[in-house]
Amino acid sequence: MTSAWKRILLITTSWEEVSLSSMGIDKNLDIKCNDSNHYPLGLAYIHSYLESQGHRVTSLFLNNHPYAICLSRLIDTITVFKPEVIGLQILTPNRVSSFQTIEYLHIHYPDIKIVIGGIHTTVMYDQILKKYPYVIAVLGEGEITFAELMNSFALNGIPLGNTRGIAYSKDGIVVRTVDREPIENLDVLPFPKHEAFFTEERxxxxxxxxxxxxxxxxxxxxxxxxxxxxxxxxxxxxxxxxxxxxxxxxxxxxxxxxxxxxxxxxxxxxxxxxxxxxxxxxxxxxxxxxxxxxxxxxxxxxxxxxxxxxxxxxxxxxxxxxxxxxxxxxxxxxxxxxxxxxxxxxxxxxxxxxxxxxxxxxxxxxxxxxxxxxxxxxxxxxxxxxxxxxxxxxxxxxxxxxxxxxxxxxxxxxxxxxxxxxxxxxxxxxxxxxxxxxxxCCDRLFKRNGFFKQFFMIPYIYWFKLHHFWIPRLKGEKV
Known part of the structure; x- marks a missing residue:
């Protein structure tokens, strides 16, 4: 494959700092910077597929980091890797940091092409493209679409409209191309790029x-x-x-x-x-x-x-x-x-x-x-x-x-x-x-409301704690 676009940075940015779904009456949810969390397989699959097509790819998994750290890591990576295309995975809980990133890239790195994907993009592409007409949206599963889009970028003779499964802005109008069907034979895809997200501790x-x-x-x-x-x-x-x-x-x-x-x-x-x-x-x-x-x-x-x-x-x-x-x-x-x-x-x-x-x-x-x-x-x-x-x-x-x-x-x-x-x-x-x-919640057993509502559950709680916490600890096992 010959392509002028070989350096692609994929990134998933910070989750929102407060999750209302997880909150309680007197509780907040703090971001925990834990890179041993589940990593984004969607990004990992796109990473490996783009590599299989001859591109150089780097991925950043920053969901669990505050946005200041996320932005700092992004800038450092751009400085070293010098990507020509940046792809952002946008999900509803990280849409705010994604939009902040899009705006930052457009101001400070105007020559870098910006591609967006993910479930939130697939559903809300129209409003996103109206606000950010300089980005291109990949809709649905992204492996093949993203790779074909790279060809459109690289070869002047291939218009964007020939790429299935994307949306883009042209002359102030949002254009959606013919849908790309979900990939039927998943065995044709290379394994996801696990090593992009692994450390020695994982x-x-x-x-x-x-x-x-x-x-x-x-x-x-x-x-x-x-x-x-x-x-x-x-x-x-x-x-x-x-x-x-x-x-x-x-x-x-x-x-x-x-x-x-x-x-x-x-x-x-x-x-x-x-x-x-x-x-x-x-x-x-x-x-x-x-x-x-x-x-x-x-x-x-x-x-x-x-x-x-x-x-x-x-x-x-x-x-x-x-x-x-x-x-x-x-x-x-x-x-x-x-x-x-x-x-x-x-x-x-x-x-x-x-x-x-x-x-x-x-x-x-x-x-x-x-x-x-x-x-x-x-x-x-x-x-x-x-x-x-x-x-x-x-x-x-x-x-x-x-x-x-x-x-x-x-x-x-x-x-x-x-x-x-x-x-x-x-x-x-x-x-x-x-x-x-x-x-x-058995941790509430010794609180007034919890005790009366869980009193008859005490034998089951005791058995669970014994076999899943106390005995393993005595054996020196991780709990």
Missing amino acids: ESACIITSRGCPNNCSFCCLNPLTKRRVRARSIKNVIAEIEWLIKKFPQLKSIWIHDDSFFLNPGRVIEFCDEIISRNINLKFTCSGRCKPITREMVIKLDQANFTQVLFGLESADENILKKCHKGITRDDVIKAFNLFKGTKIELTAFLIVGLPGETEETVKSTAKFVQKLQRIKYIYYTNLAALAVYPGTELYEISKADGILSDPYWLTDQTTPLFTVEHSQVELFQFKEIMLDYL
């Missing part, structure tokens, strides 16, 4: 074995990116990546599987586990999944393959709320799933959200009491839970717009990602969180 890697989710939850913004289409890598390809990781990073101890629908095909999960077992791969695995479909055989295989944690998205235990948000599960499904995992070494998490449409103080208490039933089957350790945030591209955002609470210009302000306040105020949502945590 002991955990991130992978995805599939892309997309067939569901349509009212609060989820994934659909504009993957169009509810699930595409899976071959298990052979996934295992090859894991074995490469083991050879490349001898310190590796665990892998997080970040699929949106890992449990969609139990037979495929079993095939994956069989390969892990037969090859004696001695790593710990964590994944997220839905409460159905799950089979007992699949759970046994997960246990044998050393899956140590499975994270379920429960959100609520009120049947009406589950229907309204199109969750596609019932209380019975959740009970069945937890019973299937009973007796295994696998820890379970059930994510909860307060404030979904239809939420009341009674539904909050009902959900909390239901989760206590789950804790009696297999204890779930809670320190916090989420208040419902609103993202562009979701059904909840359309409800908020129709009610007059939010509008598109909000996303160009420096305000934090908002909560869903159509039915309840922010303070009421925080109060709902406090009620639920009094029922479920």
Whole structure:
């Protein structure tokens, strides 16, 4: 490949400093500079694909750093690397710092081409391009589109409009080209550039074995990116990546599987586990999944393959709320799933959200009491839970717009990602969180409200603490 554009810097900038979703009545959320956090696989895939096409690429993962540090690192990298193109991953929680970065680059480095992508870009490209007409937006999955865009930059004879899956401004008008379909055969992509995000201290890697989710939850913004289409890598390809990781990073101890629908095909999960077992791969695995479909055989295989944690998205235990948000599960499904995992070494998490449409103080208490039933089957350790945030591209955002609470210009302000306040105020949502945590957070057991609401949970709390905290500490293990 011959191209005039060979030096590309990819960056994901600072998260917003305050997350309303994670806050409580008297609590704030401070940024923690922790580079051992999960790294951006989307950026890692684009990095490796661009390299495979002959470009020189550097990536900066700065979500967990205050913006002053983020900007300083960016300037230092530009000075040394001298990129001709900078690509920014824009998600709703880092949109403010992304916009600040775009403005800074345009003023101080006007010759550098700016490309933006990510879910927020895909949904809100029109307003972004109207404010920043000098950037180009990559919509949807970015590997092939970004690489083709580099050719458009390099060869004067190729107009931007010939590149599928982008949007740009021309003569004051936003132009969107023909959509690019999601990549069907994921095996054709090179492995993501893990080494761009690894240090000698990092002991955990991130992978995805599939892309997309067939569901349509009212609060989820994934659909504009993957169009509810699930595409899976071959298990052979996934295992090859894991074995490469083991050879490349001898310190590796665990892998997080970040699929949106890992449990969609139990037979495929079993095939994956069989390969892990037969090859004696001695790593710990964590994944997220839905409460159905799950089979007992699949759970046994997960246990044998050393899956140590499975994270379920429960959100609520009120049947009406589950229907309204199109969750596609019932209380019975959740009970069945937890019973299937009973007796295994696998820890379970059930994510909860307060404030979904239809939420009341009674539904909050009902959900909390239901989760206590789950804790009696297999204890779930809670320190916090989420208040419902609103993202562009979701059904909840359309409800908020129709009610007059939010509008598109909000996303160009420096305000934090908002909560869903159509039915309840922010303070009421925080109060709902406090009620639920009094029922479920064992660290509140010795507080007045927590003691009375968790008194009958003491044997289960004791057993969990004994086996997950006290005994491991006596053995000198990390907790």
